[in-house]
Amino acid sequence: MLDGEEKLIILDAIGGKASAFGLLYDKYNGQIYRFIYLKVSHREEAEDLTHQVFMNAWQNIKSYKIQGFPFSSWLYQIARNQVIDHYRTKKETLDIENVEEPMTVGTSLDEKLHLNMEIDLVKNAISKLTQEQQDVIILRFIDDLSPKETAAALKKPESTIRVLQHRAIKNLQKILQK
Amino acid sequence: MIENEIQKILNSCKLIKPNQEYTQNSKMVILATQPKETSPIFSARNLFEILRTSGVVGIVSFLLLFLMGGVSYINKNFSPLGLEGLSQKSLITEAKDINNSIEITLKQIKYLDQSNQKTINTISEVSKNQPIFSTTTPAVAATSTQSAATSTDDISEFLIETSTSTVDSTDDLLNKAAE
Numbered sequence A: 001m002l003d004g005e006e007k008l009i010i011l012d013a014i015g016g017k018a019s020a021f022g023l024l025y026d027k028y029n030g031q032i033y034r035f036i037y038l039k040v041s042h043r044e045e046a047e048d049l050t051h052q053v054f055m056n057a058w059q060n061i062k063s064y065k066i067q068g069f070p071f072s073s074w075l076y077q078i079a080r081n082q083v084i085d086h087y088r089t090k091k092e093t094l095d096i097e098n099v100e101e102p103m104t105v106g107t108s109l110d111e112k113l114h115l116n117m118e119i120d121l122v123k124n125a126i127s128k129l130t131q132e133q134q135d136v137i138i139l140r141f142i143d144d145l146s147p148k149e150t151a152a153a154l155k156k157p158e159s160t161i162r163v164l165q166h167r168a169i170k171n172l173q174k175i176l177q178k
Numbered sequence B: 001m002i003e004n005e006i007q008k009i010l011n012s013c014k015l016i017k018p019n020q021e022y023t024q025n026s027k028m029v030i031l032a033t034q035p036k037e038t039s040p041i042f043s044a045r046n047l048f049e050i051l052r053t054s055g056v057v058g059i060v061s062f063l064l065l066f067l068m069g070g071v072s073y074i075n076k077n078f079s080p081l082g083l084e085g086l087s088q089k090s091l092i093t094e095a096k097d098i099n100n101s102i103e104i105t106l107k108q109i110k111y112l113d114q115s116n117q118k119t120i121n122t123i124s125e126v127s128k129n130q131p132i133f134s135t136t137t138p139a140v141a142a143t144s145t146q147s148a149a150t151s152t153d154d155i156s157e158f159l160i161e162t163s164t165s166t167v168d169s170t171d172d173l174l175n176k177a178a179e
Helices: A004-014 A018-040 A043-059 A071-089 A109-127 A131-142 A147-154 A158-177 B003-015 B020-032 B044-068 B070-077 B088-128 B138-158 B164-178
Strands: none
Touching: A004 A018, A018 A043, A018 A071, A018 A109, A018 A131, A018 B003, A018 B020, A043 A071, A043 B020, A071 A147, A109 A131, A109 A158, A109 B003, A131 A147, A131 A158, A131 B003, A147 A158, A158 B003, B044 B070, B088 B164
16 A cells, blocks of 8 residues: 555656656566566566556656555556557567576576576466466565555456466466476 | 465566666656646546546436436426426316317307308298388388398398308309399
8 A cells, every 4th residue: 555655755756756756666667577577578578668667657647646556556557558568569479488587686606597497487387377367476476466456456356356366376386287 | 286385486586677777777768758748628537537427417317307206297396487388287278278169169150050041041031022112101112122122232241151162052042032
């Protein structure tokens, strides 16, 4: 949910204050990038799309209305639409095996390799889920959003989110067991 | 594989981070632009809000009207105008009045027709009989002769016209009488 300080920052951003939007960018850039990266499985495309999401958000910040949901819900909505548009316009498809390694935080090379292997495994598994199940898994378990926040971001009732989550986990189990 | 293991694997994805250089560049580019000015009156969202509100108001007022018993009930009981065109009672009364006036006219026509017929009959009877003039006063005789001559011509003036067919038949009869 929105805390008082974030609300003030959002109000400043709505008022056209670039530095306020800069703070929001710093806070949510990582989450949105991760969400997009796991859906498109390509670093540069994820960067371009993330840039476009924040550009759209800043361009349309004056139409944003505070309704009690976190600011990230709005950003996730823009990101989802951006990814949908991306797939609609994209002609060629990328082979998941040829995808570049993501930028991860790790200490040693071993650790990094292990992490990248796990991420590849997750990406592979997630890519086999439906779009809605992908969204729920990423938002709930990777970006740690609450069911209510996830519902707001995906514009669906909480009960639907719970059902989607249950099905997504079952499907992930099946995919990872193979 | 249990859910905890899936959770562990998914947690590894939390370490995915965007390139710092890209982040800085992207931020600078975005903040260098100006946000769009939204028109408070003509924006699509406002239009949608207006349509939604008017739709809700329309539905609610229709339901209220429906619950209150419709237009005729409201007109009958609450309307200060009292539109007669919508009142069933006033329409029936009006129709009765029109019927009555038609009946009266028909009766008048029938009565006039009968009286015309009687007059014609009387005239024809009078014309068949020979006129009797008194010899006492030649002036009276003259006037009576004059009246006998003119009576048939002026009769039509005293007759009340009812319809063209009746008038025609009366004229024929009068002509015969004159002959």
